[in-house]
Amino acid sequence: MRRGAQAADRMSPLYAPGGLPRNYLRPCLLLLLAEGASHGYDLLEHIAQLGLERADPGGLYRTLRAMEREGLVRSWWEHSASGPARRTYDLTDEGLDWLHAWAGSLREVHRHLGGYLARYEVLERSASRIAP
Amino acid sequence: MRRGAQAADRMSPLYAPGGLPRNYLRPCLLLLLAEGASHGYDLLEHIAQLGLERADPGGLYRTLRAMEREGLVRSWWEHSASGPARRTYDLTDEGLDWLHAWAGSLREVHRHLGGYLARYEVLERSASRIAP
DNA sequence: CACCACTACCTGCAAGGTACACATAGCGGC
């Protein structure tokens, strides 16, 4: 490797690798809701495990409402004894269908990324053979 | 699976799973150019193997020029005996650094997707246990 | 009781990336 880890230094927003799938928030929400009904704030804390560290609350709530408009999820208010009321979400049959569709897509992406990385490692190996 | 493959029917651009990484074009071009100098039209035909089927030529040329402005690639004109002149691209050292950075990011994404799919399959298995 | 922290939900906006259509030009075949 030439000039070390220099590239990581100037991580300007323009060029920085981000790389998570487009619309990744949607399949994440579909999966979590397929595992059980939940509310926004709770989902916000669980999507981090799926790769979305520091997700934006605004985007999350917006996406949930959009998915409700599209019929993928249902919601109702739940008034708990302590704390503010929360809107609890639940997957519809159509939402489940979309989860399956997304899972298929993401499996494809996973496969493609595997191919990319394999090809990259071939390059790496041949480079280290020249300069070990 | 309920109601079959119904979800695939109304693939409106709004809700359709697409799912390739954001900015995926860039790491693809970096990888291909790391494998050897090439020109736009040729790259266009090769990125399909990496997951970008039917990629848009406009975006590709724009991205190449942007990467040149950023110093990731160099380019020069090559006049062949037959057909129009082509602009040939070549990776710079900085471009190679970015390829490494991208590969790291994509490896992370690959891992996260693996986690997602594993979690999805757990769900699938428990669903098929109820309705086989 | 005034104040602050925490949970919880929601809106507005600017920047950036993507998709689609379109424009140009050289060359070869009919």
Added chain:
DNA sequence: GCCGCTATGTGTACCTTGCAGGTAGTGGTG
């Protein structure tokens, strides 16, 4: 001369994303 293929680009409208802000209820502390 016209069409199709290679090859490189521009214009633009749309969507997503990230960030900043704004409301509200509850509980604890001085």
